[in-house]
Amino acid sequence: MLRASIRNLVAHKVRLVLTVLAVMIGVAFLVGTQIFTDTVKATFDELLGRTSKNLSVVVREKSDFGASDFGASRQPIPESLVATVEAVPGVAHAVGSVTGFATLVTADGRAVVPKVVGPPTLATSWTPSNLSSLRFVAGRGPRGPGEVAIDKAAADRFHLGLGDRVTVQTEGAPMAATVVGIVTVGASSNLAGAVLSVFDPATAQRVVGRPGYVNEIDVEAEPGITQDELAARISAVLPAGVEAVTAKTVTKENTAAISKALGFFNTFLAIFAGVALFVGLFIIVNTFTMLVAQRTRELALLRAVGASRAQITLAVLGEAAAVGGVAATLGIAFGTVVAFGVRGLLHAVGVGLPSGPLVMNGRTVLLGYLVGILVTVSAALGPALRAARIPPVAALRDVVALPVRSLRIRAIVGAALLGIGAMVAVGGWLAGSKGGGAAARVGIGAVALIVGMWLASPVLSRPVIHALGAPLVAVRGVIARLARSNAIRNPRRTAATASALMIGLALVSMLAVLTSSTKASIASLVDRNLGADFVLQSEGFDGFSPDVAHRAATLPGVETVAETRVGRARVNGKTEFLAAVSPTIGSVVGLTMTSGSLTTLDDGALLVSRSRAQAAKLTTGSTVEVEFPDRTRERLRIGGVYEDNALLANGGAGYLVSLSTYERHYAVQRDVIVYVEAAPGHQEEVSAGLARALQPYPQIHVRSQAEYKKSILTQVDQIVGLITGLLGVALVIAVLGIANTLALSVYERIREIGLLRAVGMTRRHVRSMVRLEALVIAVFGALVGVVLGSLIGLALVGASGNQIDHLVVPFGQLAVYVLVAAILGLLAAAGPAWQAGRRPVLTAIATE
Amino acid sequence: MDDAHNGSLAASARHLTKIYGSGSTAVHALSDVTVEFPKAHFTAIMGPSGSGKSTLLHCLAGLDTPSSGQVFIGDVDVTRLDDAGLTRLRREAIGFVFQSFNLVPTLTAWENITLPLDIARRKPDKAWLDSLIDAVDLRDRLGHKPAELSGGQQQRVACARALAGKPAVVFADEPTGNLDSRSGSEVLGLLRWFVKELGQTIVMVTHDPAAASYADRVVFLRDGRVVDELLAPTRSGILERLADLEAGVAGQ
Ligand SMILES: Nc1ncnc2c1ncn2[C@@H]1O[C@H](COP(=O)(O)OP(=O)(O)O)[C@@H](O)[C@H]1O
Numbered sequence A: 001m002l003r004a005s006i007r008n009l010v011a012h013k014v015r016l017v018l019t020v021l022a023v024m025i026g027v028a029f030l031v032g033t034q035i036f037t038d039t040v041k042a043t044f045d046e047l048l049g050r051t052s053k054n055l056s057v058v059v060r061e062k063s064d065f066g067a068s069d070f071g072a073s074r075q076p077i078p079e080s081l082v083a084t085v086e087a088v089p090g091v092a093h094a095v096g097s098v099t100g101f102a103t104l105v106t107a108d109g110r111a112v113v114p115k116v117v118g119p120p121t122l123a124t125s126w127t128p129s130n131l132s133s134l135r136f137v138a139g140r141g142p143r144g145p146g147e148v149a150i151d152k153a154a155a156d157r158f159h160l161g162l163g164d165r166v167t168v169q170t171e172g173a174p175m176a177a178t179v180v181g182i183v184t185v186g187a188s189s190n191l192a193g194a195v196l197s198v199f200d201p202a203t204a205q206r207v208v209g210r211p212g213y214v215n216e217i218d219v220e221a222e223p224g225i226t227q228d229e230l231a232a233r234i235s236a237v238l239p240a241g242v243e244a245v246t247a248k249t250v251t252k253e254n255t256a257a258i259s260k261a262l263g264f265f266n267t268f269l270a271i272f273a274g275v276a277l278f279v280g281l282f283i284i285v286n287t288f289t290m291l292v293a294q295r296t297r298e299l300a301l302l303r304a305v306g307a308s309r310a311q312i313t314l315a316v317l318g319e320a321a322a323v324g325g326v327a328a329t330l331g332i333a334f335g336t337v338v339a340f341g342v343r344g345l346l347h348a349v350g351v352g353l354p355s356g357p358l359v360m361n362g363r364t365v366l367l368g369y370l371v372g373i374l375v376t377v378s379a380a381l382g383p384a385l386r387a388a389r390i391p392p393v394a395a396l397r398d399v400v401a402l403p404v405r406s407l408r409i410r411a412i413v414g415a416a417l418l419g420i421g422a423m424v425a426v427g428g429w430l431a432g433s434k435g436g437g438a439a440a441r442v443g444i445g446a447v448a449l450i451v452g453m454w455l456a457s458p459v460l461s462r463p464v465i466h467a468l469g470a471p472l473v474a475v476r477g478v479i480a481r482l483a484r485s486n487a488i489r490n491p492r493r494t495a496a497t498a499s500a501l502m503i504g505l506a507l508v509s510m511l512a513v514l515t516s517s518t519k520a521s522i523a524s525l526v527d528r529n530l531g532a533d534f535v536l537q538s539e540g541f542d543g544f545s546p547d548v549a550h551r552a553a554t555l556p557g558v559e560t561v562a563e564t565r566v567g568r569a570r571v572n573g574k575t576e577f578l579a580a581v582s583p584t585i586g587s588v589v590g591l592t593m594t595s596g597s598l599t600t601l602d603d604g605a606l607l608v609s610r611s612r613a614q615a616a617k618l619t620t621g622s623t624v625e626v627e628f629p630d631r632t633r634e635r636l637r638i639g640g641v642y643e644d645n646a647l648l649a650n651g652g653a654g655y656l657v658s659l660s661t662y663e664r665h666y667a668v669q670r671d672v673i674v675y676v677e678a679a680p681g682h683q684e685e686v687s688a689g690l691a692r693a694l695q696p697y698p699q700i701h702v703r704s705q706a707e708y709k710k711s712i713l714t715q716v717d718q719i720v721g722l723i724t725g726l727l728g729v730a731l732v733i734a735v736l737g738i739a740n741t742l743a744l745s746v747y748e749r750i751r752e753i754g755l756l757r758a759v760g761m762t763r764r765h766v767r768s769m770v771r772l773e774a775l776v777i778a779v780f781g782a783l784v785g786v787v788l789g790s791l792i793g794l795a796l797v798g799a800s801g802n803q804i805d806h807l808v809v810p811f812g813q814l815a816v817y818v819l820v821a822a823i824l825g826l827l828a829a830a831g832p833a834w835q836a837g838r839r840p841v842l843t844a845i846a847t848e
Numbered sequence B: 001m002d003d004a005h006n007g008s009l010a011a012s013a014r015h016l017t018k019i020y021g022s023g024s025t026a027v028h029a030l031s032d033v034t035v036e037f038p039k040a041h042f043t044a045i046m047g048p049s050g051s052g053k054s055t056l057l058h059c060l061a062g063l064d065t066p067s068s069g070q071v072f073i074g075d076v077d078v079t080r081l082d083d084a085g086l087t088r089l090r091r092e093a094i095g096f097v098f099q100s101f102n103l104v105p106t107l108t109a110w111e112n113i114t115l116p117l118d119i120a121r122r123k124p125d126k127a128w129l130d131s132l133i134d135a136v137d138l139r140d141r142l143g144h145k146p147a148e149l150s151g152g153q154q155q156r157v158a159c160a161r162a163l164a165g166k167p168a169v170v171f172a173d174e175p176t177g178n179l180d181s182r183s184g185s186e187v188l189g190l191l192r193w194f195v196k197e198l199g200q201t202i203v204m205v206t207h208d209p210a211a212a213s214y215a216d217r218v219v220f221l222r223d224g225r226v227v228d229e230l231l232a233p234t235r236s237g238i239l240e241r242l243a244d245l246e247a248g249v250a251g252q
């Protein structure tokens, strides 16, 4: 049995190549993701672990507002605690450190910002001690005001060297400084993409902190004292609201924070690997179905000479396992390439990761084999069971056909799932206006729709392909007619082939509808509501000094300036995002009050969005208890309720407080967005004035309404581009599937092709016939996918409620997808078509 | 060669040799075969298994290339045609009936019959097709797929298909090999009718004396050579000659 199986695999090796490729790609992405994750973890474990050799305990404010920005958003603690901690028995050494946000501006007026939007521009203090993770690769540590060290990645990118002059932008007045050192964070050239500027403690306190306060205290233990023990001892002497945590905990937190920062990539690649493997399933099913069909007589013979059903099944499954094993091996090897690619990609977007060796865990290898083999074997299970049902007598029959199961039950189940999926999705769609789990309902509906469509597609393929082929038949005559009937000859196989394409295109189309609608909604939102003539934003999300708004306010021609700051607070015990705004915010973002008035927004007042008010049952005139990050609680008076407004603080803050309330409770005062409205007819003047006044702040973009709109839409486009690119690989796998199916079909139809050649078909005709078959299968899969994906996209738009209030179906874009699928189908047919055309007529006829 | 003679010939082979393989394993499937097939004649080719019948048919039909010698369909030298020329020849001048697998399973009987015309994009001759369909007696089956037809019906469709384009010659390789005797004789009667009534030329390979007796002439092959010929054959006459052949005493 085993020998027969191996011989069989070797005999069909060409045929198996495409199957192996399909599995390989999926495994490669899975393994690549895993290698990358492990490498990042190892890198940071090492980086943070090197300091933890000395670092035992960290003392810090006990923030539980869940911000994960390396502690920059924690409340500072009194510097006097350093002495308190140092006095604890077992403490060898304690160092206070200060962290905050600061932007450097080069002498030629460039802002030293991260390469991509996202990571912050951090400022930190440095004290000569063995507790710091900073390594000076050039120069020395900063020693006083006017001295700064910067991370190596930023120094390289902005060509900054020792002795270069820079301006330090913080909340307060800008400070001139000289670069005296270049640092790495452990072995990394930067901290997960953030830009780092380093000051001596006193300067750090002055520019980003508060004199007399530090953000955390790093503690070194005396020999023989465990981290836990020391943390417990220190905790005992700390005031309320301050905690002592072990270095181990901090390392874990930081690694988690970094993983989360890079998580977008990982989640994405993992989802993608899933899609790839799922699509690969169809190809494996097809291949094994055909391998079994081709060997019907051989398998029957084995049965006739005494092989049991189980033995036949096991033989086929064994073959699948071998194929999966080969594919997994290749996939694991190729996964390294993927990991390199991801690291390269991150490097390209400015996240400096150490270029050390990639970490390939045993677990990763195991995962690769497990998934590769499991996927292949489970896909081959159906064909293997069917193979076992071949009766021994089939060996004696002249013409053997595997019993063809009726498609009826499958179609009925598919139709039922389609119906249920549609109902659930539409339910979610309609629930959108009421909010609450609508998107999840659409998601469940979408899965049911896709599975249902897959089940129903064999039955659906006949009429659809018939209709699709009609224009081809009109033009190409009998060649097209033959191609079309070949395509629907084996509906199960055609459906499996087309399904791979369908899934990829459904995802892409869903995305297209979703983003087109989002973009239209954003555009109209900005058009309708944005009253401001200019929007001031910094590169990242870490904001800029309120000084900018003050400067803008004094410019001639400026009518209104509105500031926005953001933070977290606990309203009625629930952590919420809130924004602090100037009372002038109303006109600039088109805020409409449903009750109360914007003028009530003075110190001690709270305005609530309509959806939040409904959810938290808050009414105008009542009071509510709010807990701020400084650990104080205050009862705020609800001055009014406003309509949800997506423009507020870049995404629709649910609560608004006055700037003075914010200033009382938040350590850091930074505007994330400033709106400027010019007096009628003074736009030009204000534009020029802003350009001049903001010269010292090159990190701030002054955008007109149109530019603001464009900047948001560009962000959406970038995300779409990335996702579409990755899904493109799923399409490649689908194309492999088409090539696979066609190659097998051509092989099966050698005699028929010979006959056609004998009665006058040219080689070119034969090739056209195969290509047209691929074309109709591809277009069928693409069309079904596009239609399904668009509907799911529309349902998702509906489910978003008023967040996306425009339904846009980008017909042009969807048509391009179908066109691309058609072209890919034709490409996939190139090999099989060549094979089919190449056959001499006689061998085709003579083949028994 | 006397070209004047070719005018009355539908097909002919001159000094045809076909060698498979080379060196010690070489097989002389055909050795210096010269044979002529007059127009409006029904010729049967007979011989023991392995005598080169199929090889001769394939070379005549331009499906296989001879090692040496010439093949004419009408006055076209088939051995000089390239693939495109051969394809055109098959479309315009040759019809085929194979032993099995004659029909495209996805097409109806009617579509199979008109397949060569459709491929060549030729206008079908309605009256001609009508007479063919009446002859094969399949008018009520035209919409059926091959799988829904009996073996005899399938072969009759194949016959109609072979003649649909009014070819110069129809080649049939064991057309009744897979049929029971009743269906077989129906098909053979049909072939003879095509020759007698429609003036078609048919060359048929068979090993069945009863089948060969429908022909106007039988050509006997042995070891790749033409060894005998019989005009107006009867079943018993053929059996007699075959017995001589088997015995190795080819009568001349
Ligand atoms: N493709 C081939 N390769 C090698 N030998 C062949 C091939 N086709 C036929 N032959 C040999 O040529 C001889 C004639 O074969 P064939 O014409 O098929 O005989 P028939 O049809 O009379 O039974 C036989 O000996 C056969 O084995």
Ligand SMILES: [Mg+2]
Pocket: B053, B054, B055
């Ligand atoms: Mg033969």
